[in-house]
Amino acid sequence: MSAQGETPVSRRLSKIKHIVIICSGKGGVGKSSVSVQVALSLYASSPNARVGILDVDLTGPSIPRMLGLDGHPVHQSTDGWVPVYADGGEARLACMSVAFLLKRKDDSVIWRGPKKNAMIRQFLSDVRWGELDYLIIDTPPGTSDEHISLIEHLSPVHSRLSGIVVTTPQAVALLDAMKCVSFTRTVSLPLLGVIENMSGYACPCCGEISNVFSTGGGESMAKRGSIPFLGTLPIDTELVTLLDAAAETEQEDDKPIEDVEHEGFRLLRRYKATSSAKLFGPIVENILSRLSGFTAQ
Numbered sequence: 055m056s057a058q059g060e061t062p063v064s065r066r067l068s069k070i071k072h073i074v075i076i077c078s079g080k081g082g083v084g085k086s087s088v089s090v091q092v093a094l095s096l097y098a099s100s101p102n103a104r105v106g107i108l109d110v111d112l113t114g115p116s117i118p119r120m121l122g123l124d125g126h127p128v129h130q131s132t133d134g135w136v137p138v139y140a141d142g143g144e145a146r147l148a149c150m151s152v153a154f155l156l157k158r159k160d161d162s163v164i165w166r167g168p169k170k171n172a173m174i175r176q177f178l179s180d181v182r183w184g185e186l187d188y189l190i191i192d193t194p195p196g197t198s199d200e201h202i203s204l205i206e207h208l209s210p211v212h213s214r215l216s217g218i219v220v221t222t223p224q225a226v227a228l229l230d231a232m233k234c235v236s237f238t239r240t241v242s243l244p245l246l247g248v249i250e251n252m253s254g255y256a257c258p259c260c261g262e263i264s265n266v267f268s269t270g271g272g273e274s275m276a277k278r279g280s281i282p283f284l285g286t287l288p289i290d291t292e293l294v295t296l297l298d299a300a301a302e303t304e305q306e307d308d309k310p311i312e313d314v315e316h317e318g319f320r321l322l323r324r325y326k327a328t329s330s331a332k333l334f335g336p337i338v339e340n341i342l343s344r345l346s347g348f349t350a351q
């Protein structure tokens with residue numbers, strides 16, 4: 055750290071207004087899908103919004119696949135790694151993930167803590183994020199090496215840091231979500247709130263929400279823990295179709311992947327008009343209003 059308290063991370067992230075860490079107690083509750091929806095909704099919230107999404111789920115990176123960016127190379131510039139832009143030349147939605155660094159998309163990452171820590175430091179200090187309104191960070195489930203590294207490296211920019219906990223309504227997920235909340239308290243990470251995912255089922259024909267399993271558990275957990283509740287998301291088949299369509303982008307044999315109009319562009323164009331975006335609307339409103347409160351603090 056320099057005399058002024060600056061670090062390579064704080065210098066690199068100096069033009070980012072809000073950094074939001076998305077976590078979950080349990081795996082498979084939809085944390086990465088929610089991270090993508092937060093990024094897409096913030097991107098769509100204003101024609102000038104600049105958003106970054108950093109995937110630190112190092113052993114199970116799924117953000118590039120969900121954004122239709124699988125297979126895109128990351129370029130090195132004299133000023134560090136250039137992120138992959140989901141919106142091409144507009145450069146308002148930047149993405150970085152270990153998946154971009156793997157030779158093959160089914161290669162596995164088997165790293166111990168120190169190597170993960172070094173990778174996360176590099177993502178924060180060596181990626182040319184530039185000016186962003188929001189940097190969304192998708193993390194692995196639970197509270198692991200990745201979370202501890204993130205919190206440590208981000209400590210110089212703590213005043214711009216906040217978190218969101220994603221859970222499903224089932225008791226076992228809620229118990230793990232509460233452990234995650236307890237971790238955020240231990241490391242003094244202020245929470246924007248809790249999102250309850252897969253809460254009921256949205257009928258693809260009429261949009262009616264049916265409560266096939268339990269619902270409301272996330273909200274009552276938030277109440278009990280005195281944490282803001284950001285909203286519920288139903289099991290949403292349109293979202294799955296949308297993200298799966300993006301994931302299925304195949305590179306045409308005769309074109310370099312940078313020249314292919316990848317599914318990411320189409321996803322961005324389509325997302326705003328989907329019922330998934332409408333379902334996410336109240337949540338992104340709550341996030342924006344909580345973030346404006348953070349700035350005022």
Ligand SMILES: Nc1ncnc2c1ncn2[C@@H]1O[C@H](COP(=O)(O)OP(=O)(O)OP(=O)(O)O)[C@@H](O)[C@H]1O
Pocket residue numbers: 078080081082083084085086087088111114116193194195251252287288289290291293294297
């Ligand atoms: N609201 C939803 N409606 C329907 N399917 C969903 C919803 N949220 C997530 N899914 C699906 O559930 C699966 C798991 O989601 P996702 O990968 O986002 O979970 P995760 O919590 O990030 O998982 P991991 O533990 O692997 O990090 C994906 O196939 C995703 O498309």
Ligand code: SF4
Pocket residue numbers: 257258259260261262
């Ligand atoms: S919610 Fe309505 S449209 Fe959907 S399956 Fe049931 S009856 Fe049909």
